[in-house]
Amino acid sequence: MRAGSTAVISELKARIKGAELAESTHSIPTLPTHPAVHRLLGSPLVAGGCYSVIGSATLAMQFLQAASASGTWCAVLGVRDFGYEYAASIGMRLDRMVSIPHLGVDWMSTAAALAGAACTLLITPPTPPTSAQAERILSKLRAHGSALVSTSKWPHALATVQIEATHWRTDTDFLAIAHRDVAVEMRGHTIRKSA
Amino acid sequence: MNHRLDTTPSRVLALILPQWPNDPTADMVAALSQALVDVIPGWRVISSRAFAITLRGATRFYGSEIAVATAIHERLQAGLDEPYGQAQIGIADTLGAARIFAHGAQLSVSALNVPSGASPSRLAPLDIGTLELLQPDTAELVSMLQRLGVNTLRAFADLDSVALAARFGQASVALHNAVCCTDTDAYNELSLLTAAHDHTVQVVFEPELTLPEQVAFSCVSAAETLVANLFAEHLVCTEITVTTVGAHTITKQWQHASWFRSRDIVDRVRWQLAHHSEATSTSDDDPELQASRESISAVIISPKTTESVNNHQPGLLGGHDDGALQDTIARLQSLHQYDAVLSPRIIGGRLLHARTQLTPFGQQPAPAQAATLPWPGHLPKQTLPTTVPRAPALCAVHDADNQPVTVTERGELSAVPAIWIHKANAQHIHAWWGPWELYEKWWTDTPVRYRIQVVTDSGSAALLIYSAGNWYIEGTYS
Numbered sequence: 106m107r108a109g110s111t112a113v114i115s116e117l118k119a120r121i122k123g124a125e126l127a128e129s130t131h132s133i134p135t136l137p138t139h140p141a142v143h144r145l146l147g148s149p150l151v152a153g154g155c156y157s158v159i160g161s162a163t164l165a166m167q168f169l170q171a172a173s174a175s176g177t178w179c180a181v182l183g184v185r186d187f188g189y190e191y192a193a194s195i196g197m198r199l200d201r202m203v204s205i206p207h208l209g210v211d212w213m214s215t216a217a218a219l220a221g222a223a224c225t226l227l228i229t230p231p232t233p234p235t236s237a238q239a240e241r242i243l244s245k246l247r248a249h250g251s252a253l254v255s256t257s258k259w260p261h262a263l264a265t266v267q268i269e270a271t272h273w274r275t276d277t278d279f280l281a282i283a284h285r286d287v288a289v290e291m292r293g294h295t296i297r298k299s300a
Numbered sequence: 301m302n303h304r305l306d307t308t309p310s311r312v313l314a315l316i317l318p319q320w321p322n323d324p325t326a327d328m329v330a331a332l333s334q335a336l337v338d339v340i341p342g343w344r345v346i347s348s349r350a351f352a353i354t355l356r357g358a359t360r361f362y363g364s365e366i367a368v369a370t371a372i373h374e375r376l377q378a379g380l381d382e383p384y385g386q387a388q389i390g391i392a393d394t395l396g397a398a399r400i401f402a403h404g405a406q407l408s409v410s411a412l413n414v415p416s417g418a419s420p421s422r423l424a425p426l427d428i429g430t431l432e433l434l435q436p437d438t439a440e441l442v443s444m445l446q447r448l449g450v451n452t453l454r455a456f457a458d459l460d461s462v463a464l465a466a467r468f469g470q471a472s473v474a475l476h477n478a479v480c481c482t483d484t485d486a487y488n489e490l491s492l493l494t495a496a497h498d499h500t501v502q503v504v505f506e507p508e509l510t511l512p513e514q515v516a517f518s519c520v521s522a523a524e525t526l527v528a529n530l531f532a533e534h535l536v537c538t539e540i541t542v543t544t545v546g547a548h549t550i551t552k553q554w555q556h557a558s559w560f561r562s563r564d565i566v567d568r569v570r571w572q573l574a575h576h577s578e579a580t581s582t583s584d585d586d587p588e589l590q591a592s593r594e595s596i597s598a599v600i601i602s603p604k605t606t607e608s609v610n611n612h613q614p615g616l617l618g619g620h621d622d623g624a625l626q627d628t629i630a631r632l633q634s635l636h637q638y639d640a641v642l643s644p645r646i647i648g649g650r651l652l653h654a655r656t657q658l659t660p661f662g663q664q665p666a667p668a669q670a671a672t673l674p675w676p677g678h679l680p681k682q683t684l685p686t687t688v689p690r691a692p693a694l695c696a697v698h699d700a701d702n703q704p705v706t707v708t709e710r711g712e713l714s715a716v717p718a719i720w721i722h723k724a725n726a727q728h729i730h731a732w733w734g735p736w737e738l739y740e741k742w743w744t745d746t747p748v749r750y751r752i753q754v755v756t757d758s759g760s761a762a763l764l765i766y767s768a769g770n771w772y773i774e775g776t777y778s
């Protein structure tokens with residue numbers, strides 16, 4: 106009996122660890138994920154996970170794209186200059202999107218409420234969230250199976266992706282987001298990725 | 301089980317108004333529903349000119365089925381203008397049979413009353429084309445049956461309903477049940493005839509109230525009454541008109557993403573007043589203006605669009621994903637301003653910020669030109685910036701000598717752009733594309749606008765607009 110429950114506890118611990126590291130996709134609920142994001146993370150987006158994508162609106166949108174295209178609700182919070190037309194052009198569904206461009210002082214409650222209602226959240230927090238605040242949202246995300254992408258640092262993020270360098274191809278007729286290569290830093294690993 | 305259900309089937313009366321116009325006025329509809337309800341309450345609607353009702357209580361009240369039919373005839377003749385009041389009535393054990401008999405009744409005959417149990421034998425010899433009386437779009441089915449040698453309702457009734465379903469679909473089974481007089485559920489599936497009641501509620505304030513919160517709070521019970529009255533008629537409203545009566549009487553329409561609960565109505569009242577006082581006060585800090593806030597003497601709330609409760613079952617049960625989201629958003633909207641939570645859509649236009657329309661969630665977006673129209677000068681898909689300020693932000697483009705760059709009348713840059721200055725932050729331009737002219741209303745005097753794209757040494761990329769000597773940021777690529 107005692108030996109059995111110890112085994113269960115250690116199994117649970119292993120599963121929690123697995124969820125936190127997002128290394129294993131077995132038995133962890135995941136969300137539809139853009140192939141480029143899947144390659145970058147090495148796994149699909151974890152339902153109940155937080156991600157921090159710093160320095161690239163394109164990449165942040167790519168994190169949300171597949172879930173949005175599949176018809177789930179996406180909440181865009183505090184992003185005043187969100188490029189809706191670009192989002193639509195990559196297949197995100199605007200008819201399944203709500204936007205709160207101006208978050209108030211009590212933005213935490215707003216984010217927590219939507220974490221329990223929408224499938225994906227993109228947020229530019231007006232103030233850096235404290236660990237306790239992030240925990241509160243995380244519990245909502247886990248309970249509802251939704252995922253959050255922050256455009257700045259986020260405590261308890263499963264992955265933090267930061268643009269290190271951008272190279273634009275100049276031998277083209279016009280400038281397009283597809284004409285660039287970015288080097289991103291992710292949890293200390295630097296990988297080259299074509300955006 | 302020590303109680304017995306009354307299983308004696310109730311007789312069904314079907315009423316058809318052959319002369320009823322296709323586009324009756326609202327007054328005529330009201331007069332008709334009033335006339336019908338005066339004789340017996342609880343009519344069901346088959347179509348705009350056909351109605352049905354079960355007769356159990358009415359027969360007892362009027363004495364006989366013929367007496368009920370006579371009462372209906374008299375009331376319709378009295379209440380409606382000629383020839384609209386002319387009615388054909390059929391009475392039978394089941395709905396389908398009653399409808400067929402009603403069609404068979406002559407205009408002058410008071411009613412075609414078929415005794416209990418006699419319906420199948422009376423239907424049997426009728427032509428198969430009679431089915432079209434029950435369902436207008438069955439011509440194809442009828443001609444197919446005729447080719448199969450099924451020429452009477454008797455032959456149709458003899459067909460196996462399972463085989464019929466497999467060959468002709470579920471609609472044919474409904475007809476089969478009607479002809480076999482086994483359509484016991486068909487009556488219950490019809491919707492109730494509702495008298496065109498006015499559900500408007502009014503709250504009068506004596507003395508007048510000034511604070512939006514006060515006014516809204518005083519409307520709570522009226523809003524609850526409105527919703528409850530609608531519920532009693534199996535209705536919910538999706539659109540309301542709120543009129544606030546004061547020095548400036550404001551009437552505004554509000555939509556709801558699902559349907560209005562009483563708290564949603566109260567929110568709309570509060571928003572309407574708060575929005576108005578914001579719009580009228582030139583400065584929020586001016587205490588005098590705050591004090592002289594408009595006093596409200598009455599609020600009138602009337603449902604504009606109502607729908608059957610049945611159409612909103614998922615939301616009512618709360619199990620639906622959208623329902624949870626809409627509830628959350630309704631809560632956020634009542635916590636914040638109603639225009640805090642927005643729904644985006646892309647509309648027609650040339651400049652990017654003007655192509656995005658943000659509408660308060662649940663509200664009908666303002667009419668706009670379609671994004672799919674050809675918009676000369678609009679950016680191709682692959683060059684869309686990923687961030688777009690809600691209004692183009694002023695910036696500056698200088699050449700290597702730090703002199704402003706302009707666009708000449710021939711549509712060329714006056715110098716090679718070298719420095720991009722935005723918010724006192726100067727960056728060296730590494731590469732640039734353009735200029736491209738925005739094809740706009742060239743027939744007006746508005747100056748021609750141009751777009752260029754720039755990339756700086758630090759990797760920032762932006763889409764800039766040149767208009768009358770100034771540069772603006774239309775969007776950035778990040």
